[in-house]
Amino acid sequence: MFRLLFLLPVVLCLAWYFFLKKNGVPIKQGKKGFIYILILSTCVLAFFVLMIQITEYRISN
Numbered sequence: 001m002f003r004l005l006f007l008l009p010v011v012l013c014l015a016w017y018f019f020l021k022k023n024g025v026p027i028k029q030g031k032k033g034f035i036y037i038l039i040l041s042t043c044v045l046a047f048f049v050l051m052i053q054i055t056e057y058r059i060s061n
Contacts, residue, residue, distance in 0.1 A: 005048065009041035
């Protein structure tokens with residue numbers, strides 16, 4: 001699951017893009033939404049990295 005975490009911002013940004021297109025909102029006007037998505041995704045990633053460091057979990061193949 002952790003390996004697929006990089007898909008979170010991609011999927012959310014695509015969903016936001018299609019939402020803007022469907023409602024006729026210019027991308028420039030919806031730029032703040034993309035920034036919020038990237039900040040949220042960074043926070044989620046930072047949380048998981050912190051949890052891995054705290055628990056000293058080793059990802060094995």
